[in-house]
Amino acid sequence: MKFDIIITISLKEGMLNPEAEAIRRAIAHLGHTTEHLTTADQFRFVLDAGDKENAEEITRSICERLLANPVIHKYEIEVI
Amino acid sequence: MRTAVIQFGGSNCDRDVVHVIEEVCGADADLVWYKDGLNRSYDAIILPGGFSYGDYLRAGAIAARTPIMGDVIRAAGKGTLVLGICNGAQIAAESGLIPGVFTINAYPKFLCRPAYLRVENTTSPFTRLYSEGEVVMFPIAHKEGRYIIPADELARLEKEKRIAFRFCDESGNVTWTANPNGATGNITGVLSEKENVLVMMPHPERAAEEILGSADGKKIFDSMIAYVEES
Numbered sequence: 186m187k188f189d190i191i192i193t194i195s196l197k198e199g200m201l202n203p204e205a206e207a208i209r210r211a212i213a214h215l216g217h218t219t220e221h222l223t224t225a226d227q228f229r230f231v232l233d234a235g236d237k238e239n240a241e242e243i244t245r246s247i248c249e250r251l252l253a254n255p256v257i258h259k260y261e262i263e264v265i
Numbered sequence: 266m267r268t269a270v271i272q273f274g275g276s277n278c279d280r281d282v283v284h285v286i287e288e289v290c291g292a293d294a295d296l297v298w299y300k301d302g303l304n305r306s307y308d309a310i311i312l313p314g315g316f317s318y319g320d321y322l323r324a325g326a327i328a329a330r331t332p333i334m335g336d337v338i339r340a341a342g343k344g345t346l347v348l349g350i351c352n353g354a355q356i357a358a359e360s361g362l363i364p365g366v367f368t369i370n371a372y373p374k375f376l377c378r379p380a381y382l383r384v385e386n387t388t389s390p391f392t393r394l395y396s397e398g399e400v401v402m403f404p405i406a407h408k409e410g411r412y413i414i415p416a417d418e419l420a421r422l423e424k425e426k427r428i429a430f431r432f433c434d435e436s437g438n439v440t441w442t443a444n445p446n447g448a449t450g451n452i453t454g455v456l457s458e459k460e461n462v463l464v465m466m467p468h469p470e471r472a473a474e475e476i477l478g479s480a481d482g483k484k485i486f487d488s489m490i491a492y493v494e495e496s
Contacts (some may be wrong), residue, residue: 200413201447202375251330254323254359256366257413 371447
């Protein structure tokens with residue numbers, strides 16, 4: 186079975202995010218004030234797996250072994 | 266000392282490292298293309314600086330998953346010396362050879378300038394020719410060099426004296442203003458549990474000859490050679 190996978194990787198709470206801070210300042214230059222601005226990377230792909238549970242398991246493995254670094258990142262996955 | 270210098274697509278300090286090992290220190294170095302794997306045993310393996318895989322995903326993340334890194338991890342497990350410099354340090358950290366990770370500098374721009382370092386460990390195969398507290402000057406050239414490590418693992422590193430270098434000022438004071446990238450505890454050189462792996466963001470190969478403004482880095486390579494000749 187084929188599944189659509191969406192993975193979102195972001196920094197754990199409390200991690201310094203210099204990119205988000207630079208973007209927050211740029212938005213301020215547009216005249217808007219923002220709070221709690223964060224950034225994230227999104228990965229989408231189609232995965233062939235036995236069932237939804239298997240697809241989730243494979244996706245978690247891909248996150249933990251490559252896409253996220255557990256020292257600094259958290260990840261969310263969506264299997265459709 | 267027989268050394269393998271691993272070339273990934275995007276490595277750019279590989280030939281500098283070979284030059285220092287062969288021409289400055291008088292040891293042997295082979296350039297090894299990552300697809301060729303490690304086909305013989307070496308006394309030391311060096312992961313040089315550069316921009317492997319264009320720093321895609323995270324600096325070092327993709328090179329860390331290439332098959333040759335399996336060879337490097339196995340060799341490190343048997344006691345072979347492994348030195349990761351700059352992008353090589355990022356690759357080694359992503360491979361799990363040391364704990365922690367190097368990520369985007371606190372002020373997120375590429376830094377290319379000399380930096381003072383305080384030598385914190387003088388017992389490892391890489392640092393035995395330095396004296397404790399010695400201040401050295403190596404160039405840094407990175408955008409993703411801020412070392413991050415969870416507090417419990419940091420405590421372990423400190424207890425086991427596995428921090429090799431910290432950023433400091435000219436007089437050796439480890440201060441926040443002397444920390445160019447925001448690294449935890451000013452740390453920029455970390456040893457593995459058995460001290461046979463050293464990863465560091467600064468470039469010792471760019472500070473190995475007086476004509477370059479500093480020869481402080483030569484002692485790292487000379488320490489490795491002395492260690493290999495003794496063992």
